[in-house]
Each structure stands twice: as structure tokens, then as C-alpha cells.
Amino acid sequence: MNSAVEHIATDQPPDEAKARDLDYGWQSGNQIELLENGEAYFPRVFDAMRAAQREILLETFILFEDKVGHELQGILIEAAQRGVKVVVSLDGFGCGELSAAFLKTLADAGVMVQMFDPASKTLGIRTNWFRRLHRKIVVVDAEVAFIGGINFSADHLGDFGPEAKQDYSVQVTGPAVADLHHFALAQSGRQVRTRRGWRRRQQRPSPWATDSGEGLVRLIYRDNLQHRDDIEEAYIYALSKAKKRAVIANAYFFPGYRLLREIRNAARRGVQVQLIMQGQPDVLLAKLAARMLYDYLLKDGVVIHEYCQRPLHGKVALVDDDWSTVGSSNLDPLSLALNLEANVLIRDRAFNQQLYDSLATLSKNHCQVIPAKDKPWLWLWRLTVGFLVFHVMRHFPALTGWLPAHKPRLKPFESQAHD
Structure with missing residues (x-):
């Protein structure tokens, strides 16, 4: 039986090879809301996850085992246990300090966890510094999406102290969510289905929409x-x-x-x-x-x-x-x-x-x-x-990426090895 925790070792997850020539065009009729710092971001994301009925897709560079990380863990476990498909993609460097117990708890509950380019420490130092999965995307039920710079860590909250980060994300609802959903599925290695509201773009769209109407959104990556x-x-x-x-x-x-x-x-x-x-x-x-x-x-x-x-x-x-x-x-x-x-x-x-x-x-x-x-x-x-x-x-x-310390490798997570 395969573990629910998988490791992705290449610059792109497997299905990226199929989707890499896709360009996401401008979508009109969206509602976009600015979310400033963790005080606005975490409650909105967590509420959406708690209300999820079918699917949660999450990508993040950093997830820490702090009050934010533990709250997220609990929400994802509860969602998976009520039958929601939950796929979490984490970066092997940014999330390199996560304990096996933390990941095992998610996996045992049915959360599908993927680690991008993990690597063991060398002399106590993480060496997989470059070519990181730096995206921060959440898509819930293919109906609401969040994208920005905020990681799942308590240092995005003001009460963290002088080192608390100033940051931004957006909540998107409307037709553009189909593009974000399709992209998140492709990057996570899940099966990609053509959905209403999404279409393949044969020509790369301009970074400047031809119309200046309201609610226009385009995903770029x-x-x-x-x-x-x-x-x-x-x-x-x-x-x-x-x-x-x-x-x-x-x-x-x-x-x-x-x-x-x-x-x-x-x-x-x-x-x-x-x-x-x-x-x-x-x-x-x-x-x-x-x-x-x-x-x-x-x-x-x-x-x-x-x-x-x-x-x-x-x-x-x-x-x-x-x-x-x-x-x-x-x-x-x-x-x-x-x-x-x-x-x-x-x-x-x-x-x-x-x-x-x-x-x-x-x-x-x-x-x-x-x-x-x-x-x-x-x-x-x-x-x-x-x-x-x-x-x-x-x-x-780029030159350093050729060194042996950064060679990508597959390393399946074996839950029983950490029991």
C-alpha cells in the first residue's frame, strides 16, 4: 500500500510535462480582495477550508509547527476525515524542519502530502537551497482561491513581535479560479480534467489586457x-x-x-x-x-x-x-x-x-x-x-545547482519507519 506522503524530485511535478505549454489568459467577472498579513489571510483561508466539501489543494514554501501550522494541521485532518480530498505540496527546503510525526499525523488521516525536492542535512546544514517551490496557492472546491506571498507560519502575525512580516495575498472568486484550480492540479501531479471556464491557450496572452474592464484576472507563473x-x-x-x-x-x-x-x-x-x-x-x-x-x-x-x-x-x-x-x-x-x-x-x-x-x-x-x-x-x-x-x-x-548536494532524488516517505 502506497504511503499518502510522496516526494517530488524534479523541477516540476510529473504532470507539468503535459501542462507546461499552457498559457492562462485573462478572465473577466472576478471578485478580488486584498488580504494584508496573517490577521486577514489565515481566518479567511481557514474558514474556506472548514467549509470545503470536495477538495483542498495547497502549495506553500514554508509550514512551521507553530500555532498557525498546528491549526492548519487540525483543519486539514478534519476535512480529510469527512471525505474531502486534501492535497498538500510542501517545499523540501522551506519545510525541511517539519517532524516526521507532524507529517505522519497528516498522512494517517488521509491527507496526501508531497515534498518537493527533499534532502537530508549535510553536517547539520540544509544544502538544497536553490530551485525551490516558492509558490503559495490554496484552492478550495474549485470555487475560491488564494494566492500571494504569505506562508503558513506565525511570523506573519503581528503578535510574533518585531520580526513579524508585512505581507499580502488575494482571495479570488469567479472564472479565474478555474485556471488556478487547473494549475494547482497539474503541479500536484493529480489528474487534470478540462473544466468549464478553462481552455487551452495556443498563443501567449499579453500581460496587459486589451480591455480595461473590472474584475480581470490572469494567472502567470x-x-x-x-x-x-x-x-x-x-x-x-x-x-x-x-x-x-x-x-x-x-x-x-x-x-x-x-x-x-x-x-x-x-x-x-x-x-x-x-x-x-x-x-x-x-x-x-x-x-x-x-x-x-x-x-x-x-x-x-x-x-x-x-x-x-x-x-x-x-x-x-x-x-x-x-x-x-x-x-x-x-x-x-x-x-x-x-x-x-x-x-x-x-x-x-x-x-x-x-x-x-x-x-x-x-x-x-x-x-x-x-x-x-x-x-x-x-x-x-x-x-x-x-x-x-x-x-x-x-x-x-544555477552553477551551484549542478553540485551533487542538489541532485534531485525520489525518496518515498515510509510512515512505518517513523513509528
Whole structure:
């Protein structure tokens, strides 16, 4: 009898080979709600799971055995015991500290658990650092979906303390849920059925919808096959269309030159461009890397804020009055060149304004403005160093991925071995 816990060892789960050429187009008539931090996200997701009647699909980079993780565990067990099909996909690095007992409890209740690219520690250190399953997606009964940057861990709640993360997700209902459901099924290796409201796209749709109606949503994702640059290209295309304003709030900001140039060009033609970066980082290197790029952007009028209240973990952006994106992808080499990521693009004025108001409150009350410097040699030096560091960071993980420590492998979970 096969265990309910499986391990996925390749860059994509098995059915991705069948679905990797699919492009998800714009879907109209959706309802989108911004969920800020764990205080808004966890109750909404948990309520949807408690009400599930047929199916729960969950992907997350991090799941901890804390109060959030244990509450999630209980909800999933209860759902599985009442006959709901529950499929949970976890990353082998982000969830590498989960105990066998925690996983066994889920498996024994009938939850199908999958671990993406697991690896044993070497000298007490996890070495499977790169090409991670970094997506955060939940789909319940193919009727409601959640996607964003929030993991299932207590550090997304304010009562965690000074290290609590500032982050965003969205709840989606409407026709776009069919795309999210289809995608989550394909990634989890489950059987994919063509559903009403979903169709195969033979041509890749534009990151900018032809109509500017309300409730338009499009799923985009990044893999290591045919969709390597989709998220980065969506940012570049949207910025090239910007006429009035652009706001990017991103935890780990170290994009390539093409995206940097598009940010700068938007500011040069009079667009009000604002970046919100980490001022109190959970990874110091990320802050230092981002600051290498500041002078290049500041000299052309980009306004840069550093959020200093607590670590920023968000991955959101908006352009003009109706284009927005929310998802798991940072704008750094790991997310743009290696990890498995997913975002939604949104054309909706009400949502755009809601996100803008949230970010404006953040920048006004909890950020410091980075002043522009007047020494050309200084920004030129930093840009040169930044360019070199960027290419080292962008290509070093790919080279490291060839080392034996990262070779993907199948490792079936044997529940009885941990009894």
C-alpha cells in the first residue's frame, strides 16, 4: 500500500510535462480582495477550508509547527476525515524542519502530502537551497482561491513581535479560479480534467489586457522550462505602458538590467515611480544588494522608501489606476531565474485603489525616504559593482545547482519507519 506522503524530485511535478505549454489568459467577472498579513489571510483561508466539501489543494514554501501550522494541521485532518480530498505540496527546503510525526499525523488521516525536492542535512546544514517551490496557492472546491506571498507560519502575525512580516495575498472568486484550480492540479501531479471556464491557450496572452474592464484576472507563473521569464516580462511590459504612477513593494529587490531600465525610463517620462524596499531586513544581504541599485534609480526621479517597522515580505505592484500584481515572486535572481513562482495579474480599479491606499499608508507612516546623491562617480561605481554582483548572484545558484548536494532524488516517505 502506497504511503499518502510522496516526494517530488524534479523541477516540476510529473504532470507539468503535459501542462507546461499552457498559457492562462485573462478572465473577466472576478471578485478580488486584498488580504494584508496573517490577521486577514489565515481566518479567511481557514474558514474556506472548514467549509470545503470536495477538495483542498495547497502549495506553500514554508509550514512551521507553530500555532498557525498546528491549526492548519487540525483543519486539514478534519476535512480529510469527512471525505474531502486534501492535497498538500510542501517545499523540501522551506519545510525541511517539519517532524516526521507532524507529517505522519497528516498522512494517517488521509491527507496526501508531497515534498518537493527533499534532502537530508549535510553536517547539520540544509544544502538544497536553490530551485525551490516558492509558490503559495490554496484552492478550495474549485470555487475560491488564494494566492500571494504569505506562508503558513506565525511570523506573519503581528503578535510574533518585531520580526513579524508585512505581507499580502488575494482571495479570488469567479472564472479565474478555474485556471488556478487547473494549475494547482497539474503541479500536484493529480489528474487534470478540462473544466468549464478553462481552455487551452495556443498563443501567449499579453500581460496587459486589451480591455480595461473590472474584475480581470490572469494567472502567470515561472518554471524552469517554457515559462522562465513570464513574471519578469509582465513587470517590464506593464511599466512600459505606465502613464501616471507605478508602485512596487518587494522584499528582495535585485532585478536584471532590463527591468531596472524600464523602471528608470518610466520615471524619466514623468511617471511617479515609487519603490518600497526592506529597511529592517530578515536577510541583511538582500538590503545591501538592493542599495547598490539605489543611485542608478534615484538620479532619474524614482522615489525609494525603506519600510522600517518590521521585515517586508510582500511581492506586489501596481501601475496607473487599474493594473496590479500580487504573488510569490520577488524581483531577485532566485525568484526570476530559479524558483517556481506564481502571481496573478489584475485589471480592476477598485482593487488597484485598495492596494495603493495600503501601500501609501505604509510609506507615509512607517518608511524612510532615501535621499538622492549628487556625486555621479559614486552612483556609477555602485552601479558597476551592482552589475557585477547581480550576475554573480544570478548565475551562481544555477552553477551551484549542478553540485551533487542538489541532485534531485525520489525518496518515498515510509510512515512505518517513523513509528
